[in-house]
Structure formats: C-alpha cells, structure tokens
Amino acid sequence: MSAIVNLSDFEDVARTTLAPAAYAYYAGGAADEITLGENRSAWSQWRLRPRVLVDVAAITTTTTLLGTPVAMPFGIAPTALHGLAHAEGEVAMARGASDAGLVYTMSSLATRPVEDLVEAGIEGPRWFQVYDHRDRSITADMVARAEAAGCRAIVLTVDLPVFGRREREIRSGFAQPDASGYGNFARYAAAGEVALVTAGLHSSQFTWAELDWLAGLSSLPLVVKGVHTGEDAALACEHGVAGVWVSNHGGRQLDRVQAGADVLEEVVAAVGGRAEVYVDGGVRRGTDVLVALALGARAVFAGRPWLYALASNGSDGVGHAAGIIRAELENAMALLGTPTIGDVTRAHVTRS
Numbered sequence: 001m002s003a004i005v006n007l008s009d010f011e012d013v014a015r016t017t018l019a020p021a022a023y024a025y026y027a028g029g030a031a032d033e034i035t036l037g038e039n040r041s042a043w044s045q046w047r048l049r050p051r052v053l054v055d056v057a058a059i060t061t062t063t064t065l066l067g068t069p070v071a072m073p074f075g076i077a078p079t080a081l082h083g084l085a086h087a088e089g090e091v092a093m094a095r096g097a098s099d100a101g102l103v104y105t106m107s108s109l110a111t112r113p114v115e116d117l118v119e120a121g122i123e124g125p126r127w128f129q130v131y132d133h134r135d136r137s138i139t140a141d142m143v144a145r146a147e148a149a150g151c152r153a154i155v156l157t158v159d160l161p162v163f164g165r166r167e168r169e170i171r172s173g174f175a176q177p178d179a180s181g182y183g184n185f186a187r188y189a190a191a192g193e194v195a196l197v198t199a200g201l202h203s204s205q206f207t208w209a210e211l212d213w214l215a216g217l218s219s220l221p222l223v224v225k226g227v228h229t230g231e232d233a234a235l236a237c238e239h240g241v242a243g244v245w246v247s248n249h250g251g252r253q254l255d256r257v258q259a260g261a262d263v264l265e266e267v268v269a270a271v272g273g274r275a276e277v278y279v280d281g282g283v284r285r286g287t288d289v290l291v292a293l294a295l296g297a298r299a300v301f302a303g304r305p306w307l308y309a310l311a312s313n314g315s316d317g318v319g320h321a322a323g324i325i326r327a328e329l330e331n332a333m334a335l336l337g338t339p340t341i342g343d344v345t346r347a348h349v350t351r352s
C-alpha cells in the first residue's frame, strides 16, 4: 500500500488484479469514450489563483451535506456490484467510508442488500441510489428499505432510461449477474427467473410528472443525479429537490455530453441556491475538489477510484484512498490560502 501515493495508482493495481471482464466493466465508457476522457481533462482546464500571506496553520476540511457533518466534501458515488472487487463488497466500502467520515452512496444494483450495512454495525452517513422500475411497488419498497436501514437521502439516477453502449463490456464478454447477484433485488425475483434484473425490471418511462410521487415515498431528502443542463437543474428545483448532482455516469451513458466540470457553472447558476449542487466525473485530485468548490459545488463524488481502492485492499484500501485525497486537499487548501471549505470562492480559479 505504501507504493500507492495517489488515486490513479490504485487503477494500475486493479488493472492487473481484477478479472479482465470486471476491469472492463468498471473502467469502460460509452462508444468512443470521448466524454470519459474529457471528464478527466476538463478539470485540468482550470487554474488556481492562490492568495498569499493568509494564516493557514490550521486547515479544516469538514463541511456538511444535507445537514450531515462529513470529514471532507468528497464522497463515494453509487457504483454497482462491489462484489466483483472484493468478497465483502459494499460492506467493506461502507466501513472504509464510515471510518473516514465520508458519505457513502449505495447503489441499488449492489451485490449486497442494504440491510447488510445495518447488520455489520456501520454507522457512518449513507445515502441510497434508486432507479425507477416497471413495477413501481419495487421502487417504493426499495425506498422504504433504505429509510429503514438508516440511509439519509434518496438519490434518483435520471441518466439511465436505457443502458449506454459500452464497447469494452461487449468485447470482454462481461455478463450481468441474474437477480440473485443483486442483493437488493433478490427478493423481488420470481422463483427460477434468470432475467437480468436491470434489463428486466428497469423502467424507461419515468418523467418529471412522477418525481413528486417518488419524493413523497419517504421523509428523506431527494437528490437528482445525472443532470447535464441548467434547464433540467431549474426543473429539478421547481420540483423541490434537495440536491442536484451533475453527472454523466462516468461517461458510461451518452457519449459526447459535456464533462461535469464544464456543466457545473451553468447548473449552479440555474439552481441559484435552491438546492445543494454536487458534481462527479474524473475527480481524482485535491485540486479538482477545490476547482469544483470554487465553481459552486457543495461537494464532489467519485466512482471508479473507490472501486479500485476496494479491489486493492478492502476497507483498508478505501481508508488509504480517503487518507490520500484528504492529504492532497489539506495541502492544496494551505497553498491556495483557504484554511476552511467556506473560504474557497469563484475568485480562486480562472480558466487556463
């Protein structure tokens, strides 16, 4: 682990240790992977404008997300099937996040069911991500189970009315498990049914009209994930959401959409303070976090780096990744002259 000094190093390890089809599933994006590449490079287009002669002896990375205190504005985005990375799957990921004081967003397409997090005694803040399902009672039951399992927000992912075409998956022969491989769905699968959970149950018909129904299913705040435009961010706010999450699903859905870093300011302007704004896609460095905060995000999330950290060494790998990004963030905050998260402003960045 001592040889791993930044988040990208985890991928180098995972590339050699994961089964080739699992690596193809985790790493790949849609079509030509134009968006996948730009998710990373778009952060690099921004330059920092440090202020000097600021007292930075004490740096504090803490903040709150939807009122919950967190150790830093960097969370774990929902990613499916942690069981491909580690035998303990989501339990190990959640434990690593909890120990580090980070928000863990559990995917509904997890290997383990959400109830396992309670059974494992994991207390850190967790959110639960849902899709809409053809059988609405499944969506409703999933939200109720998440609330009962101590999740503090429902994250509705809206950029997957159908699956993107991910060619690395096709070439590697990656096969989705049947329902029994998705811990949250196993109980809904009809006996003997081997239809793919996602293809078989997923709805492509959810629209803004149904959003209010979903929001009313629980007392939890609703976050809409997968927003790409100011127009949709404004609509989400009109429907009273608590959070707008700028995301292109890690470049896995529609190729050639703009990178998160490039859409963020437009969304922040459209939201106008009515909801918290998050962003993901290619966030790998403490300096990426500072750019996102300066452009108006409340927090950033990442997907793949956490999967690779989990694959490298379970919850300890996740803890090591959290330690790295925290050290990078503290260092960058000191050098930028921003000792607290609230000190970071639009004036701290400029387009290169």
Ligand SMILES: Cc1cc2nc3c(=O)[nH]c(=O)nc-3n(C[C@H](O)[C@H](O)[C@H](O)COP(=O)(O)O)c2cc1C
Pocket (backbone or CB within 6 Å): 025, 026, 027, 039, 077, 078, 079, 080, 107, 108, 109, 129, 157, 225, 247, 248, 249, 250, 251, 252, 280, 281, 282, 283, 301, 302, 303, 304, 305
């Ligand atoms: C292997 C993989 C599985 C994913 N599964 C889900 C999912 O189940 N639900 C969801 O909302 N997003 C999912 N995502 C998207 C992530 O939440 C996130 O938007 C994306 O990974 C961010 O980009 P990054 O990987 O560059 O950090 C997945 C991403 C990856 C890489």
